[in-house]
Amino acid sequence: LGSGWGDKLTIIHTKDDLKVEKVFFNPREGLPIISSEYLLNGSPSFNKNNIGRDLDPNVSTTHWDGNTLVITTKVPYLDRNENKAKISTVIYSLWLEKPTSAPWEPRLTIETKRLATDNGMQVVNQTVYSKGYR
DSSP: OOSSSOSOEEEEEOSSEEEEEEOOSOGGGTOOOEEEEEETTSOOEEEOOOSSOOSOOEEEEEEEETTEEEEEEEEEEEETTTTEEEEEEEEEEEEEEOOOSTTOOOEEEEEEEEOOOTTOOOEEEEEEEOOOOO
């Protein structure tokens, strides 16, 4: 499952927000980059997921836990068995590791915790990203 953010992403971090741009489709498919914005003051941010769904937007809140940014996201989905709208919760924890070897750039770790829904299992994994060069 990975981070859920794909293997190519751009993160733009300012004082007030964090913007994540994800390449979800191949460029030849002609579909746009997926963009999400998270407010860093704890206020809810709303991000529409247009990948095959027409539900309400994902609602995220953030907080800092030391040097780790924690993003809690409520993701709406349709339970087809009950024909009922439900919410799943995904918690992203992002931190930079100190560089310990060449190329002496910190690596970004994203821990993704998908909480259990509908008698399922909780899933936790970590994805480590290295900075790309343009």
